[in-house]
Amino acid sequence: MYEVVYASVVSLIMVLATVMLHYWTLASLSGLLKRWKSFRGEILVVVIVMFAAHMVEITLYAWVYLLLDVGDTAMSIGGAVNGSFLDHLYFSAACYTSLGLGDLFPVGTLRLIAGVEALNGLILITWSASFAFLVMQRRWRF
Template sequence: MMADSAVMSEVVFASMVSLAMVLTTVTLHYWALAGLSALLKRWPDFRGEILLVVMVMFVAHMVEVTLYAWVYLILDQGDTAMNLAGAVDGSFLDHLYFSTACYTSLGLGDLYPLGTLRLIAGVEALNGLILITWSASFAFLVMQRRWRF
């Protein structure tokens, strides 16, 4: 019974971390795109709009990936059931690389999560997919509105 209770508390903890990260990254992404939209409305004749859109979205995605990497680094400390395994040396770069692989749904497999860290990694993949498609939709709308052929 004690083991089941410990596993359940880890699952609840990982679920709360995942929810917090989704709320944080979706809010960050919303503000990035809303700010970008407001800026483009003020500059109706700006010719480099799609370049600006792509650059701002790339920076937003990198910030989101980095936030997940910090979570992985913090959770991957000591004797916990939430560790990265594989060709990992414990550096921030390893965690950033793993986060990028999860966020983009690339999932290379040379680094992999153990325990309930798998839940957070899975949620990051879904979160990244949603945010990447949101960015693509935004870029499409900007191009459709401004690049009439």
């Protein structure tokens, strides 16, 4: 029971942290775009900045997985994992993008955090896509 509460609290903290990071990234980007009157390469800047924000968010989850992967059945990552940060980063990217390859998989209550990351990633990726669409719609005239 303790592990479920712990995983729920960690999930909530991660959602709040990544949503706030994403909000401030897009708000700052929006302010920057308002100052640029006619810059055709702005969509490139938007995509690069959003990609960087997603990578930071994925990395934050990877650190959480690395810290919580205790190697037992209560909370760990199973599969062909050697315990390196790269394994946790790869697992986080697979969860965040909802790719879910299956060669690495969460065990125990880490499944809750991985599931929340997938939902969180889906929401943040669609938020980015909506932002990019609005930028293109307002600024690009064909």
